[in-house]
Amino acid sequence: MNAPCDVPGVMLAKAARAVPAPDALPGGCSYEPKWDGYRVLVVRGAPALSCPGAVGEGDEAVDLLGRSGKSLARYFPEVLEVVRALPAPVIVDGELVVRSGEPGAERLDWDALSARVHPAASRIERLSVETPAEVVCFDLLADAAGELVAAPFRERRARLEALLAGVPDASGVHLTRTTTDPVEATDWFTRFEGAGLDGVMAKGLDTPYEPGKRTMLKVKHQRTADAVVVGYRVHRSGQGVGSLLLGMFHEGELLPVGGISAFPTARRAELVEELEPLVERDADGQVVHAARERNRFSSGRDSSYVPLRPERVVEVAFDQLEGRRFRHTVRLVRWRDDKAPQECTLDQVEVASGYDLRLVLGDS
Structure with missing residues (x-):
C-alpha cells in the first residue's frame, strides 16, 4: 500500500457500556448504527491529487484511505467507479462493507471483505465482480465550499445529506441512518446485529470533526x-x-x-x-x-x-x-x-x- 497523503485522519471513538443518554455529548447525541467493515475516507477531486494511491486526474482523481492513512484503492476498483458519482471535490468518512446472503436475508460478510485485500491483480479483479464492496457514508470532512472539520456535526450531517441526495442507493453509495432518540438507538443495537452490525455510535451534534481523537462514543455487543x-x-x-x-x-x-x-x-x-x-x-x-x-x-x-x-x-x-x-x-x-x-x-x-x-x- 502507498504512503499516507495530506488528508486529515479519521475521528475515533471510546467505548461506553450502554447507549449514551441524549445529553451525554455536546449539543445532544446523534445515534447511528455501527458498521462492521473497513473504515475509509473517500477522497475525490482536488484533495486526492496529493495522495500517492489516487486513481485518475483532476476532478476524476479518487482515493480510498484506510484508518492508517494508506490507500486501499487498488483493492476495490469497483468502489472507485461508484464514488465518482459524488460531486468533486469531497472527503467523506465512511465504511467499506460487503454483503452476502439471499434477498430478504442479506447481512454483512467480514470474511468476504477481508479476502478482498490480496496482492494478485487477477484475484482483485475477479472478486470485484463476485463480492463487490459498497460504501456507507456517515460524515463529511470537506466539500466544494472547503474543509468542514471545524463545523459542528449537525452542519456536516446536513451537508452530507444534501451531497448524497441525488445518488441512488443502487449505486453502492449509502447514507447511514441517524436518530436522536435513545430508545430507537437501543432497538437498533439489538435488531441490527442480526444483519451483521456490531453496535451503535453516538456523536455530539455540536462536536467538530477531530481527527485522531476519541470524540465519539461506541457501544458494542459483549x-x-x-x-x-x-x-x-x-x-x-x-x-x-x-x-x-x-x-x-x-x-x-x-x-x-x-x-x-x-x-x-x-x-x-x-x-x-x-x-x-x-x-x-x-x-x-x-x-x-x-x-x-x-x-x-x-x-x-x-x-x-x-x-x-x-x-x-x-x-x-x-x-x-x-x-x-x-x-x-x-x-x-x-x-x-x-x-x-x-x-x-x-x-x-x-x-x-x-x-x-x-x-x-x-x-x-
Whole structure:
C-alpha cells in the first residue's frame, strides 16, 4: 500500500457500556448504527491529487484511505467507479462493507471483505465482480465550499445529506441512518446485529470533526462463552506464549473459533510451564506440530503452534461470532477447571436473530 497523503485522519471513538443518554455529548447525541467493515475516507477531486494511491486526474482523481492513512484503492476498483458519482471535490468518512446472503436475508460478510485485500491483480479483479464492496457514508470532512472539520456535526450531517441526495442507493453509495432518540438507538443495537452490525455510535451534534481523537462514543455487543484450549503459538520474541488457540465442539467435532493474545510478559512465561503437561508429543517425546502446521486450527496460515490435549477450559469475553469464529478481540475472563471440555459447544453462544441488511440500508 502507498504512503499516507495530506488528508486529515479519521475521528475515533471510546467505548461506553450502554447507549449514551441524549445529553451525554455536546449539543445532544446523534445515534447511528455501527458498521462492521473497513473504515475509509473517500477522497475525490482536488484533495486526492496529493495522495500517492489516487486513481485518475483532476476532478476524476479518487482515493480510498484506510484508518492508517494508506490507500486501499487498488483493492476495490469497483468502489472507485461508484464514488465518482459524488460531486468533486469531497472527503467523506465512511465504511467499506460487503454483503452476502439471499434477498430478504442479506447481512454483512467480514470474511468476504477481508479476502478482498490480496496482492494478485487477477484475484482483485475477479472478486470485484463476485463480492463487490459498497460504501456507507456517515460524515463529511470537506466539500466544494472547503474543509468542514471545524463545523459542528449537525452542519456536516446536513451537508452530507444534501451531497448524497441525488445518488441512488443502487449505486453502492449509502447514507447511514441517524436518530436522536435513545430508545430507537437501543432497538437498533439489538435488531441490527442480526444483519451483521456490531453496535451503535453516538456523536455530539455540536462536536467538530477531530481527527485522531476519541470524540465519539461506541457501544458494542459483549458476551462470554466457554472454550477449549487446543494449543498455543510461541510469542514473536521467541519466549513464552504468544496466543492461546481455542476450539468449541459442534456435532462431536472440535472446531477452531479463534484465540487470545493479550498477556503480560511474565504471564507468557508462566503459561508455558502451566501448559507443559498437556503438550502432545510423539513416541520419541517430540512435540507433535510439524505435521499439523497447516490444518483447521491454523486458518490456512503457515504458522506452527504447540498442540495441547483439549482438556483445559477458559471463559472468554467477545462481542460477535462471525460464522464459527470470534470477531475482533477476545479477552480471557477466567480459567474454568470446573467445566468439562465437551460442554464447550457452539450452541452455547447466543446468536442474534436474522435481520435483512437491506432494511438497515433503507434499500428500496
